Amino acid sequence: MAEQKVRWGILATGGIAATFTADLVDLPDAEVVAVASRSREPAEAFAERFGIERAYGDWASLARDEDVDVVYVATPHTAHRAAAGICLEAGRNVLCEKPFTLNVREAEELVALARGNGRFLMEAMWMYCNPLIRRMKALVDDGAIGEVRSVQADFGLAGPFPPSHRLRDPELGGGSLLDLGVYPVSFAQLLLGEPSDVVARAQLSPEGVDLQTGALLSYDSGALASVHCSIVGGTATSASVTGSEGRIDLPYGFFFPDRFVLHRDGREAEEFTADPADGPRASLRHEAAEVMRALRAGETESPLVPLDGTLAVMRTLDAIRDRIGVRYPGEGVVDDSAEPVATPA
Numbered sequence: 019m020a021e022q023k024v025r026w027g028i029l030a031t032g033g034i035a036a037t038f039t040a041d042l043v044d045l046p047d048a049e050v051v052a053v054a055s056r057s058r059e060p061a062e063a064f065a066e067r068f069g070i071e072r073a074y075g076d077w078a079s080l081a082r083d084e085d086v087d088v089v090y091v092a093t094p095h096t097a098h099r100a101a102a103g104i105c106l107e108a109g110r111n112v113l114c115e116k117p118f119t120l121n122v123r124e125a126e127e128l129v130a131l132a133r134g135n136g137r138f139l140m141e142a143m144w145m146y147c148n149p150l151i152r153r154m155k156a157l158v159d160d161g162a163i164g165e166v167r168s169v170q171a172d173f174g175l176a177g178p179f180p181p182s183h184r185l186r187d188p189e190l191g192g193g194s195l196l197d198l199g200v201y202p203v204s205f206a207q208l209l210l211g212e213p214s215d216v217v218a219r220a221q222l223s224p225e226g227v228d229l230q231t232g233a234l235l236s237y238d239s240g241a242l243a244s245v246h247c248s249i250v251g252g253t254a255t256s257a258s259v260t261g262s263e264g265r266i267d268l269p270y271g272f273f274f275p276d277r278f279v280l281h282r283d284g285r286e287a288e289e290f291t292a293d294p295a296d297g298p299r300a301s302l303r304h305e306a307a308e309v310m311r312a313l314r315a316g317e318t319e320s321p322l323v324p325l326d327g328t329l330a331v332m333r334t335l336d337a338i339r340d341r342i343g344v345r346y347p348g349e350g351v352v353d354d355s356a357e358p359v360a361t362p363a
């Protein structure tokens with residue numbers, strides 16, 4: 019594989035599948051060779067739009083395609099377990115959209131499948147592959163702000179999203195937490211690891227998905243992370259990391275930053291900006307490049323987006339959902355022992 023292009027298969031033909039496929043064009047060593055949809059027509063239309071050789075009207079045919087090195091799974095989250103599972107079972111490597119799965123049980127099943135089959139698997143947490151996020155993390159690890167004491171991050175969209183939208187549909191894992199809250203939670207985890215406790219409140223929709231959720235994550239070190247997500251309000255979508263000797267502020271779009279500011283106690287603020295050579299700030303090319311680097315190196319997990327980290331994020335998302343009383347169809351009833359903390363709209 020070292021000399022050849024990495025051959026991608028795209029599974030699903032929606033919004034992010036199109037964005038990802040378009041961004042792969044920026045990587046000369048990538049090639050999209052096949053696409054699969056739940057039916058033939060959208061697959062063929064997608065193949066024609068992007069000049070893709072093979073179009074399949076079912077997922078299993080793509081999974082069996084020996085000329086596909088890695089499949090990008092871009093269905094709604096409720097189908098990630100099934101779609102990624104079919105591919106891993108057939109021997110394909112997989113990059114799976116965020117949130118990785120609906121809950122940690124499904125995530126553990128996928129991780130076990132990949133590790134059991136020796137296949138590469140990674141959550142498409144593109145934030146972790148962003149060059150400026152990596153720079154910020156390196157600064158924090160080098161002690162630029164001392165010991166991390168707190169993290170704040172939010173992601174909210176104004177919408178409005180009608181009840182028919184994927185984000186409002188319980189059958190598609192709707193709500194703000196899984197779709198948007200996964201970014202603030204993953205950001206907090208990058209800096210502080212897995213929390214030891216979680217408290218949360220939410221405003222629920224009549225259909226039972228969370229319109230907005232606020233959560234406080236606490237850590238054994240005494241650190242705290244405050245995360246907020248919303249599909250009923252366009253929040254600042256910013257983040258800050260405060261340490262014993264300073265602070266780092268990431269303005270709007272913290273998970274795909276084009277700049278951040280380092281405030282060290284007693285020093286002038288320093289601004290760090292993205293390298294123009296890294297391409298458009300919203301490009302998904304960095305996560306794709308990380309997958310291809312790992313495949314070429316014979317790695318089955320990415321050190322930038324490790325599977326144990328993905329499992330920890332899923333545990334935190336499950337814990338928050340437990341506190342706010344959100345369960346999706348097929349997941350069973352809300353745990354009676356959980357405190358009824360959610361406030362229906």
Ligand SMILES: NC(=O)c1ccc[n+]([C@@H]2O[C@H](COP(=O)([O-])OP(=O)(O)OC[C@H]3O[C@@H](n4cnc5c(N)ncnc54)[C@H](OP(=O)(O)O)[C@@H]3O)[C@@H](O)[C@H]2O)c1
Pocket residue numbers: 030031032033034035054055056057060061092093094095097115116117142144184196197
């Ligand atoms: N990384 C990012 O920045 C980013 C941005 C947006 C979304 N996402 C994630 O990507 C995933 C897809 O989001 P999207 O915005 O692309 O959604 P979308 O536009 O609704 O597309 C999802 C696609 O999945 C297939 N699909 C729809 N309903 C399905 C079902 N019930 N079961 C199986 N497949 C179904 C459809 O493709 P076919 O008709 O071809 O089967 C549909 O076009 C979500 O998990 C979301 O959280 C990530």
